[in-house]
Amino acid sequence: MDLKLLERTLAELGEPAYRAGQVWRWAARGADRFGSMTDVPAALRDALEQTVPFSTLALEREARARDGTVKALFLTGDGKPVEAVLMRYRDGRRSLCLSSQSGCPLTCSFCATGQMSFGRNLTASEILDQALHFRRHAGAVDHAVFMGMGEPMMNLDAVLGACSLLPDVGVANRRTAISTVGWIPGIERLTESPMPIRLAFSLHAADEALRSELMPVNDRYPLADVLAACERHYERKRRRVFVEYVMLAGVNDSHAQAVQLARLLDPRVYKVNLIPFNPTRSRFDASSPKAIEAFRRVLSREGISATVRLTRGREIDAACGQLAARSSRRGQPSPLGGGGGGGGGGSTATVAWATLLDRLGS
Numbered sequence: 092m093d094l095k096l097l098e099r100t101l102a103e104l105g106e107p108a109y110r111a112g113q114v115w116r117w118a119a120r121g122a123d124r125f126g127s128m129t130d131v132p133a134a135l136r137d138a139l140e141q142t143v144p145f146s147t148l149a150l151e152r153e154a155r156a157r158d159g160t161v162k163a164l165f166l167t168g169d170g171k172p173v174e175a176v177l178m179r180y181r182d183g184r185r186s187l188c189l190s191s192q193s194g195c196p197l198t199c200s201f202c203a204t205g206q207m208s209f210g211r212n213l214t215a216s217e218i219l220d221q222a223l224h225f226r227r228h229a230g231a232v233d234h235a236v237f238m239g240m241g242e243p244m245m246n247l248d249a250v251l252g253a254c255s256l257l258p259d260v261g262v263a264n265r266r267t268a269i270s271t272v273g274w275i276p277g278i279e280r281l282t283e284s285p286m287p288i289r290l291a292f293s294l295h296a297a298d299e300a301l302r303s304e305l306m307p308v309n310d311r312y313p314l315a316d317v318l319a320a321c322e323r324h325y326e327r328k329r330r331r332v333f334v335e336y337v338m339l340a341g342v343n344d345s346h347a348q349a350v351q352l353a354r355l356l357d358p359r360v361y362k363v364n365l366i367p368f369n370p371t372r373s374r375f376d377a378s379s380p381k382a383i384e385a386f387r388r389v390l391s392r393e394g395i396s397a398t399v400r401l402t403r404g405r406e407i408d409a410a411c412g413q414l415a416a417r418s419s420r421r422g423q424p425s426p427l428g429g430g431g432g433g434g435g436g437g438s439t440a441t442v443a444w445a446t447l448l449d450r451l452g453s
């Protein structure tokens with residue numbers, strides 16, 4: 092829901108200031124239309140149905156895996172593709188993987204999103220609407236990671252604006268993670284933010300030259316400088332930084348590279364997530380499970396806490412942005428792409444509406 096349009100419309104209709112917060116609380120709790128907001132006057136519900144689209148995103152396609160993972164492809168009002176994923180875990184967690192941009196201006200060589208043309212930054216409302224879609228159709232959600240399309244630190248105002256309202260949807264800031272390829276100005280701003288959001292750093296190669304090859308952003312923000320920014324973040328927040336490391340066969344998965352990675356990382360500051368790569372239509376191959384486990388064991392022996400990320404929704408999986416990229420090349424609305432799959436507290440929604448808008452940013 093375009094929250095700014097909602098506020099403007101309510102003001103034009105002469106409604107009291109609290110009304111927007113009332114409408115938002117319904118949406119955040121999973122209402123699927125203005126008509127179901129029973130404590131909003133009926134005439135106003137009708138007027139809103141006529142003037143404010145219930146979502147800024149149109150669902151283009153959705154796919155469901157046997158393990159409960161749901162992937163959605165949306166189009167923005169101006170036709171830009173956006174992907175989001177809901178992952179359900181056996182321990183009851185329901186985690187969202189959210190996009191911050193349509194496409195991505197960075198060009199990491201292993202990433203399908205990086206190969207498609209960049210659309211634009213998403214607004215805070217467009218980010219929230221990804222979460223609201225799953226809240227409406229799949230029930231409660233409690234974790235979120237910004238690991239879908241885009242580099243969140245390049246659109247941090249909108250990302251933090253959305254994070255300020257995600258607790259109303261059920262996702263506390265402590266259960267939210269923002270993943271970056273190392274955009275230092277964004278890391279520094281997140282360090283200054285009062286919100287206790289987890290920082291995740293997509294490292295992928297401990298060697299500067301290889302990292303630049305995989306991720307050209309490394310030429311702008313070299314690894315050593317990014318690690319220094321992550322360590323300042325840890326000093327301030329006292330929360331470990333997650334290092335994401337995608338496992339590419341014969342590229343970054345050798346014994347020597349595991350040792351090099353371990354020696355680069357301070358075990359007090361970092362925890363490593365090894366990510367099995369989805370190689371669909373890529374020039375890279377996935378490391379074998381055996382190679383991933385051997386890599387993990389080396390890290391553990393060197394004192395670095397490391398886990399292998401569970402793969403979710405494998406049969407509907409595609410690398411983040413892949414099908415969206417293919418469709419955008421055709422100049423058509425895209426079919427389902429599938430997100431990166433990257434990755435408490437209750438919702439009270441008691442904040443006054445003016446404050447909500449302040450938190451969303453402009």
Ligand code: SF4
Binds near residue numbers: 195202241
């Ligand atoms: S990995 Fe992230 S930053 Fe790199 S191209 Fe893909 S979406 Fe962009």
